[in-house]
Amino acid sequence: MRELNGHMDIAPRNGGDPEKLEYLWLGPPPDEAPTLVLLHEGLGSVTKWQDFPAILTEATGLGTLVYSRKGYGSSVHVELPRHLNYMHLEAEEILGAVLDHWNIKSCILVGHSDGASIATIYAGQFDDPRIKGLVLIAPHFFVEEESLAAIKVAKEAWETTGFREKLKRYHGDNVDCAFWGWNRVWLENDFRDWNIEEFLPKLKVPVLIIQGLDDAYGTPKQWEAAEDKCVVPVTVAALPDCQHLPFRENPKMTLEACVKFIAGLV
Numbered sequence: 001m002r003e004l005n006g007h008m009d010i011a012p013r014n015g016g017d018p019e020k021l022e023y024l025w026l027g028p029p030p031d032e033a034p035t036l037v038l039l040h041e042g043l044g045s046v047t048k049w050q051d052f053p054a055i056l057t058e059a060t061g062l063g064t065l066v067y068s069r070k071g072y073g074s075s076v077h078v079e080l081p082r083h084l085n086y087m088h089l090e091a092e093e094i095l096g097a098v099l100d101h102w103n104i105k106s107c108i109l110v111g112h113s114d115g116a117s118i119a120t121i122y123a124g125q126f127d128d129p130r131i132k133g134l135v136l137i138a139p140h141f142f143v144e145e146e147s148l149a150a151i152k153v154a155k156e157a158w159e160t161t162g163f164r165e166k167l168k169r170y171h172g173d174n175v176d177c178a179f180w181g182w183n184r185v186w187l188e189n190d191f192r193d194w195n196i197e198e199f200l201p202k203l204k205v206p207v208l209i210i211q212g213l214d215d216a217y218g219t220p221k222q223w224e225a226a227e228d229k230c231v232v233p234v235t236v237a238a239l240p241d242c243q244h245l246p247f248r249e250n251p252k253m254t255l256e257a258c259v260k261f262i263a264g265l266v
Contacts, residue, residue, distance in 0.1 A: 010101055012093040021075045022046050022068040027057040034106040034266050035063040039115030042182035045073030048170040052247040059259050071177040082181045084191050091121035110135040124199025133265045137210045138218055138244050141225050142195040150216040151186045200229035207234045208261040212242030
């Protein structure tokens with residue numbers, strides 16, 4: 001399997017200085033096949049996807065681009081605190097620039113948690129003909145009390161257990177930035193009003209939602225909002241005995257849902 005990895009210099013669309021972002025490219029280049037663009041969770045990175053990108057590439061025959069956002073993995077550091085609208089900023093300033101950088105002609109956005117929210121904002125805000133579909137794994141369209149409770153538990157684990165050292169394997173020197181840049185924003189009182197449901201009726205491509213039924217970070221209300229507000233086809237794969245990481249906790253059903261949905265697009 002063709003593999004490229006390293007760092008790419010991405011110039012934000014707002015005209016800021018280029019940002020050096022860690023990336024991994026698997027499979028064919030964009031002039032030979034559509035591309036799966038993987039957008040990680042609030043504590044994720046290129047390496048935290050583990051073997052899922054390679055399995056997905058092999059199963060679909062498509063190219064796969066994975067990258068770590070600023071402040072994650074081995075990407076450039078970011079000063080804290082993050083803005084409360086950090087997911088909007090990522091969608092508006094960086095994601096499109098990444099697609100431009102690689103001259104991607106046709107792609108499916110595969111977002112997990114925060115990454116799913118970023119994909120939703122981008123596809124709902126920009127009429128980008130390159131986007132052919134969205135795979136949203138454990139997405140957040142609004143804040144739930146269940147999510148905040150789980151994030152408080154993560155904060156306690158960070159402060160009282162070896163969670164920091166475990167996370168450091170995926171982020172190195174960015175580990176504190178990655179954790180606090182996510183955790184503090186979500187626990188801000190003003191963040192309770194964060195809501196991106198306005199983008200759901202603006203989506204113009206089919207949507208697959210994969211949700212673990214035991215996910216402490218989100219409830220069925222999230223996919224129900226998409227089913228209610230989207231005017232495009234929405235497919236839901238609700239996975240039993242699965243929490244916030246379907247591609248690890250139920251990899252077989254996650255892969256089957258992704259492959260079936262992607263085949264219908266390409």
